[in-house]
Amino acid sequence: MTDLVPTAPASPDRPAPFVLSSSALDRLRRAKADSTLRAYRGDLRRFLAWAGARGMIPADLTPTDRGPINDALNADAFAALLHRYGQLHAVATEYVNHLADEGKAPATIDRALAAVAVAHRSAGAGRLATEAARDVLRTYRRDSADAGRTVRRAKPLVVTTLRAMVDTLDTTKLAGIRDRAVLVLGFALGARRSEIAGLNIADLEFTDDGLEVTIRRSKTDQEAAGRKVHVPYGTNAETCPVRTVRAWLAALAEHGVTSGALFRRIDKHGQLGRAPHGRGAADGRISGQTVAIIVQRTALAAGIDAASAFSGHSLRRGFATEARRAGHDQIRIGRHGGWKDGSPTLAGYIEDVDRVTSNALTGVGL
Structure with missing residues (x-):
């Protein structure tokens, strides 16, 4: 039992709580x-x-x-x-x-x-x-x-790790083509796993310079104002977000899919969609949890020591890490990945990079 003392029941002076329609x-x-x-x-x-x-x-x-x-x-x-x-x-x-x-x-x-x-x-x-x-x-x-207990954070998935993971995928199979596109595009967008899962084919627009992706709604955009993210061509064919997405769209088209959800479930028989009585979205869309499963499963297949520390958020954190290493400022990184200006979370990721690359002790002559 509890030491909390119950209040008096509802009465004319104290009406029952109003319940919304x-x-x-x-x-x-x-x-x-x-x-x-x-x-x-x-x-x-x-x-x-x-x-x-x-x-x-x-x-x-x-x-x-x-x-x-x-x-x-x-x-x-x-x-x-x-x-x-x-x-x-x-x-x-x-x-x-x-x-x-x-x-x-x-x-x-x-x-x-x-x-x-x-x-x-x-x-x-x-x-x-x-x-x-x-x-x-x-x-x-x-x-x-x-007591020395620290907050567990997702390990950043950097480019060298991403390449090792992609190399394990069998792109002669539908699942391999999809998983490669999920990993590469997710990293390139710096996207949350829910944003990756929520993409539609109509959200993609190919241009001479690469790919324009519309993120219709996100955690920091509950009003659904949306934002556009430009994704340029990569230098490596296997980790080029534009080419890997084109390959996935071509595979979808071969199965008669040209609209609706971009990333879809694939059953154990290699077929698109879901079982008639299975769980998940009716249109076969993958969930954010599926994104996390793809990341961890592929990391394990690549034999990465810290594979268990990876999650769906590792793509997002990895993008921020590599963008900072490449010299981009916090505002540009944040607006690409959909962080709010001044985000303390993003600032923490950047500090993880800066304390090594711009360490205050560098050059002091110790």
Whole structure:
């Protein structure tokens, strides 16, 4: 049980929490990327299970692992929490503390808190006060740093590694042609894995100078203003983004595909699309997770020692690393890859390069 004291039930003086309409909830949910929503649903399911185990909500509203929570981010269970506890900031703070006691990564805890805050708004309860919860998380971060625990970051996938990986692909097969294009174009765009998976054939425009790619929506462009990225020809045929994409488009055309999703699923028989009852997008589009799988699988095939440290984000970080080594400034790198001006994440990647190539001790005469 918990030491938190339930509040009085709803009364004329304290009405039940207002629940948004189904259409409002639908638009609120779709304001977030699908991958973010999936993560939030998992986070909220775990939060509600924790609350249920402590008697904070009725047992029949406690979610199980056997089925997904409902479309309203389990609004019924969350409304029950609101009925019983009113303002949930103390509950959220205790949950953050619980996750810290379990040794969860700070980023994992931060996302779990965000999921609870979104559900709080979805239940019509307005903004969740998270100041105390964030103070607990801040202390946990400091304790983790003092204990020598560091944040795990994706290893940058640099050009020499990319060439070694591409060399392992069998481009006589459809999967090999696709995977090469995913790796090379993803690197050339400095793209997030969701941006790679979200590309359509119509987003590509070939020019005399190379390739113009339209990124219709991204993590830092939730208003879907879109951006264009110019990709020039490469000097190596196997890692030239323009030629590898042309080869993939030609392979798609041979299978009668000339529109729709650019990168598509390929089954174990080498066929495009997906099984009639399989999971995934109806148009056969790959997911961001597939991009990560392609990166790690190909790194393992290339016998790279640190293959397990690679992820879908390694393409993006590798682009930033190599662009900086080539002498490009942070603003130009950021606008090509879709980082916001002044992005601290990009600044960290650039500092990783600069502290070696422009080290303050160079030339001091030690």
